[in-house]
Amino acid sequence: MTDATTTLEQDDARAQPSVKAADIAANPPQRALRLHRELDEVWSDLPGWRGFFTSVNHGTIGLRFMATAFVFFAIGGVLAMLIRAQLATRNGVFLDNDLYSQIFTMHGSIMMFLFAIPLLEGLALWLLPKILGARDMAFPRLSALGYFCYLFGGTVIVLSLLFGAAPDGGWFMYVPLTDKTYSPGVNADVWLLGVTFVEISAMAAAVEITVTILRCRAANMPLTRMPLMGWYLLGTSVMMLVGFPPLILGSILLEVQRAFDWPFFDVGRGGSPMLWQHLFWLFGHPEVYIIFLPAAGALSTIIPVLSRTKILGYGALVAAVIGLVFLSFGLWVHHMFTVGIPHMALAFFSAASALVAVPTAVQIFAWIGTMWEGRVQFRLPMLYIMGFFATFVMGGLTGVMLAMVPFNWQAHDTHFVVAHLHYVLIGGFVFPMLAAVAYWMPLICGRWRVRGLGEAAFWLIFIGFHGTFFIMHLTGLVGMPRRVGVYPDNPEWEWLNLISSIFGMIQSAGFALFAFDVIMQWMFGRRSWRNPWQAPTLEWAMPLPAPSYNFASLPGPRQPDAGSILPLARGEGLLPGAPRGWRETVVVEPGTGRPQHVAVLASNTALPVATSAAIGSFFAMMLAGFYWVAPLGILATLIVAWKWGAIMGTDRDHPPADVAPGIRLPLHWQVRNTLAYTGAVALLVADATLFASLLFGVGFLAVVAPNWPAPESGIATWPMLAVSLGALAAMALGTVASRLAEQRRADPSLRVWTRLGLISTGAGLVLLGVIGVWLDDPTRHARDALRGATLGFAVVHGVIALMLALRADLDARTGRISAERRGAVPVWQLFQLFWLGTSAVSLALILVQEVL
Amino acid sequence: MVWLLRALAGPVLWAALFSLVYALHGTGCGLGWTDRPVLFTDLHHIAMWVAWLAGLALHVVLVLTMPVGSGRARTVTAAGAWIGLVASVFTLFPVVVTSTCF
Numbered sequence: 001m002t003d004a005t006t007t008l009e010q011d012d013a014r015a016q017p018s019v020k021a022a023d024i025a026a027n028p029p030q031r032a033l034r035l036h037r038e039l040d041e042v043w044s045d046l047p048g049w050r051g052f053f054t055s056v057n058h059g060t061i062g063l064r065f066m067a068t069a070f071v072f073f074a075i076g077g078v079l080a081m082l083i084r085a086q087l088a089t090r091n092g093v094f095l096d097n098d099l100y101s102q103i104f105t106m107h108g109s110i111m112m113f114l115f116a117i118p119l120l121e122g123l124a125l126w127l128l129p130k131i132l133g134a135r136d137m138a139f140p141r142l143s144a145l146g147y148f149c150y151l152f153g154g155t156v157i158v159l160s161l162l163f164g165a166a167p168d169g170g171w172f173m174y175v176p177l178t179d180k181t182y183s184p185g186v187n188a189d190v191w192l193l194g195v196t197f198v199e200i201s202a203m204a205a206a207v208e209i210t211v212t213i214l215r216c217r218a219a220n221m222p223l224t225r226m227p228l229m230g231w232y233l234l235g236t237s238v239m240m241l242v243g244f245p246p247l248i249l250g251s252i253l254l255e256v257q258r259a260f261d262w263p264f265f266d267v268g269r270g271g272s273p274m275l276w277q278h279l280f281w282l283f284g285h286p287e288v289y290i291i292f293l294p295a296a297g298a299l300s301t302i303i304p305v306l307s308r309t310k311i312l313g314y315g316a317l318v319a320a321v322i323g324l325v326f327l328s329f330g331l332w333v334h335h336m337f338t339v340g341i342p343h344m345a346l347a348f349f350s351a352a353s354a355l356v357a358v359p360t361a362v363q364i365f366a367w368i369g370t371m372w373e374g375r376v377q378f379r380l381p382m383l384y385i386m387g388f389f390a391t392f393v394m395g396g397l398t399g400v401m402l403a404m405v406p407f408n409w410q411a412h413d414t415h416f417v418v419a420h421l422h423y424v425l426i427g428g429f430v431f432p433m434l435a436a437v438a439y440w441m442p443l444i445c446g447r448w449r450v451r452g453l454g455e456a457a458f459w460l461i462f463i464g465f466h467g468t469f470f471i472m473h474l475t476g477l478v479g480m481p482r483r484v485g486v487y488p489d490n491p492e493w494e495w496l497n498l499i500s501s502i503f504g505m506i507q508s509a510g511f512a513l514f515a516f517d518v519i520m521q522w523m524f525g526r527r528s529w530r531n532p533w534q535a536p537t538l539e540w541a542m543p544l545p546a547p548s549y550n551f552a553s554l555p556g557p558r559q560p561d562a563g564s565i566l567p568l569a570r571g572e573g574l575l576p577g578a579p580r581g582w583r584e585t586v587v588v589e590p591g592t593g594r595p596q597h598v599a600v601l602a603s604n605t606a607l608p609v610a611t612s613a614a615i616g617s618f619f620a621m622m623l624a625g626f627y628w629v630a631p632l633g634i635l636a637t638l639i640v641a642w643k644w645g646a647i648m649g650t651d652r653d654h655p656p657a658d659v660a661p662g663i664r665l666p667l668h669w670q671v672r673n674t675l676a677y678t679g680a681v682a683l684l685v686a687d688a689t690l691f692a693s694l695l696f697g698v699g700f701l702a703v704v705a706p707n708w709p710a711p712e713s714g715i716a717t718w719p720m721l722a723v724s725l726g727a728l729a730a731m732a733l734g735t736v737a738s739r740l741a742e743q744r745r746a747d748p749s750l751r752v753w754t755r756l757g758l759i760s761t762g763a764g765l766v767l768l769g770v771i772g773v774w775l776d777d778p779t780r781h782a783r784d785a786l787r788g789a790t791l792g793f794a795v796v797h798g799v800i801a802l803m804l805a806l807r808a809d810l811d812a813r814t815g816r817i818s819a820e821r822r823g824a825v826p827v828w829q830l831f832q833l834f835w836l837g838t839s840a841v842s843l844a845l846i847l848v849q850e851v852l
Numbered sequence: 853m854v855w856l857l858r859a860l861a862g863p864v865l866w867a868a869l870f871s872l873v874y875a876l877h878g879t880g881c882g883l884g885w886t887d888r889p890v891l892f893t894d895l896h897h898i899a900m901w902v903a904w905l906a907g908l909a910l911h912v913v914l915v916l917t918m919p920v921g922s923g924r925a926r927t928v929t930a931a932g933a934w935i936g937l938v939a940s941v942f943t944l945f946p947v948v949v950t951s952t953c954f
Contacts (some may be wrong), residue, residue: 323863
């Protein structure tokens with residue numbers, strides 16, 4: 001027991017521990033084969049095509065995410081080669097301008113949204129339960145839902161290329177180029193709707209990863225002894241929770257402008273294209289670190305193993321992760337240095353952009369120090385790590401150059417920036433992820449790779465990459481702008497581009513060889529022995545390939561690392577086997593890792609694919625321009641969502657589960673602080689960020705945009721105030737009712753409170769509808785459009801609160817709530833409170849606007 | 853969780869302070885605070901200086917109070933508090949050295 005653990009225990013004394021730390025006796029050993037059969041029957045996917053649509057297992061879903069991401073990577077790579085073919089000569093006729101615009105837009109969009117983010121999600125989904133000592137992610141159905149949203153949305157985006165309707169406004173879709181005036185076709189809609197659909201998977205993954213790391217670790221594994229990969233992915237998921245909502249909001253606003261002419265970004269009516277840039281880069285810059293952090297987590301895991309030592313500076317690395325997570329949100333304006341921002345604001349963001357290099361450098365030095373202290377083995381993953389060092393450090397240094405405003409003004413929008421971002425993204429993400437694939441492939445497929453192919457692929461990629469992009473810095477410095485397909489008047493750029501194109505083809509050959517090597521390993525590699533790298537982390541404490549249930553019994557203090565493979569297989573850890581025939585895992589207290597209860601996880605179901613199809617129907621109808629029937633898609637989604645709630649919960653109390661000798665823990669239906677509750681909190685963090693982004697939009701346009709103040713409001717102030725206060729009162733009543741429903745859940749009055757909550761929530765929604773009728777025409781001015789958007793936010797949350805109130809009311813009437821069981825009531829309380837709080841802020845804002 | 857919140861307190865304060873000062877900067881430029889003299893300077897500068905200095909004072913309090921425990925737990929909580937302080941000093945020092953709305 002470390003002193004850190006002791007501190008955490010003291011800090012978290014209120015956490016109602018069920019088990020004293022470091023005091024978990026081993027279960028009696030059992031026959032490993034019997035346990036394996038019992039667990040595999042419960043945890044394995046259905047056979048055949050049914051398995052594809054019904055699997056929720058993190059191992060299956062994670063691998064699918066990664067495989068699909070590499071398919072999109074290949075498509076994006078082919079597009080890159082088309083770009084290089086076009087640029088190889090100055091009068092290239094390979095692609096016309098329209099097609100060239102579509103291809104470079106699709107290349108960037110695919111690599112960001114369909115490759116990088118899903119690949120990190122896939123790695124996290126596949127790896128986290130294994131490395132943390134759990135049997136699955138916290139919300140298995142959410143994993144599957146995210147995958148199908150990604151698959152469907154990504155497929156639509158890519159197919160748009162075949163129909164000549166692909167997005168063509170650049171991967172950051174600047175307005176006004178992408179508004180209806182300059183992009184009248186569906187190209188921009190494909191991006192806005194497709195990417196938003198895909199981002200459902202990102203939000204789902206962010207919630208899942210956060211909750212899994214905080215609540216689904218091995219028993220008594222405190223945060224301060226968690227594998228560094230856990231810290232990196234926790235940082236990533238928190239950044240996703242906060243980073244993606246501004247992009248989602250921006251995409252919704254721009255799509256609403258395109259579809260319904262609400263002028264959020266129209267200068268003539270009080271909007272501003274700058275608002276799009278802010279919302280996009282509020283996501284876009286943290287996105288770089290969202291991609292980098294999981295890769296850095298892989299490096300922190302692999303480097304010490306292949307250096308035969310321990311990581312140097314664990315605490316410093318955790319601090320660096322915390323620093324990066326926060327500082328990366330203070331940099332976004334460095335993408336906008338040339339738009340005419342006052343000096344002081346430029347200086348804020350220039351300073352932050354320079355400062356973020358410090359935590360990055362701390363990590364680099366920690367990794368180098370680790371290698372210095374150990375004995376480095378130059379096996380294939382280490383080759384990619386060397387490639388990472390050589391590439392990412394250069395990308396980081398050009399990043400510091402670009403953080404300096406005078407240089408930025410010179411290099412802005414040139415190929416220097418293209419070279420920089422590829423050095424950062426390929427150096428900081430692709431090389432480490434290729435190292436990760438090489439490192440974890442034996443655990444994925446149980447086989448060892450074919451000797452020689454991987455090394456050849458590495459050298460082709462490494463030489464091809466630097467040949468392509470190193471010289472591209474010069475191409476930019478001599479003035480070649482981005483997004484230009486022909487350059488007939490600049491013959492001095494031609495030889496530079498030709499060299500880049502030749503090496504680009506070499507790089508592509510390297511990636512193709514890498515893919516071939518992986519396929520060969522999967523199909524023909526010889527059987528790998530257990531723990532082939534002699535790594536200490538828990539993902540290697542299992543047979544190869546990893547079984548569907550990960551651990552026959554879950555790790556505890558007596559099974560701390562990969563050396564515990566046999567005791568765990570014999571059931572000496574916690575919660576051995578599947579005695580109830582359910583998928584179960586132990587849930588712990590976030591800080592100390594003390595076991596709290598047993599979660600019964602979802603089994604195979606087609607509900608996720610049905611839900612993603614329902615959501616997809618909404619997006620499809622919006623894309624087709626059937627705006628007035630699109631709500632049918634929302635209705636379908638609500639119906640399917642209702643089914644999710646229907647199959648959760650239970651109508652009887654269950655006895656506690658035997659976890660270890662002397663330790664019995666309640667099942668999750670009979671505790672309050674469940675995984676679902678933690679997940680709802682995480683979701684509301686993202687939700688609050690979206691709301692804050694909306695408020696930022698209101699403030700930004702009111703202060704910065706031209707054509708303000710807005711026209712005289714036609715709102716009848718006093719009647720509007722009365723109705724608004726009535727709506728708030730109804731929401732407040734619903735909040736009180738939800739609280740009383742939980743407090744008096746064993747009392748016959750329970751039904752009164754759930755019914756009162758239902759009625760008051762419904763009344764609140766109706767009154768919001770009345771306010772909506774009274775609002776000014778939202779197409780008149782950006783202020784009116786923003787009021788409409790704010791009201792829409794309140795209505796959406798009112799519908800969610802109403803669904804939860806209805807669920808609670810039905811549960812109360814069917815006996816699914818009792819003294820022991822709370823059903824969905826705690827989550828209902830959370831949403832009710834959030835709805836009330838955000839609506840009150842919105843109302844206050846409108847009142848301030850009216851008074852001022 | 854309390855330990856984690858202690859580790860995050862400094863960076864959270866930086867995020868809040870950075871947002872506040874940036875918002876004051878935009879608001880002041882939009883509402884013409886540079887044209888309102890206060891003492892030897894103007895309302896815009898005063899507003900940002902007060903916010904920055906108050907924030908730095910809070911940061912110092914966090915540096916003194918947030919670190920707990922020993923070993924790794926103390927390292928991380930202390931580092932979190934210092935990250936916040938250094939970030940607020942470095943990223944917001946332009947309020948005392950550059951022009952505001954030009």
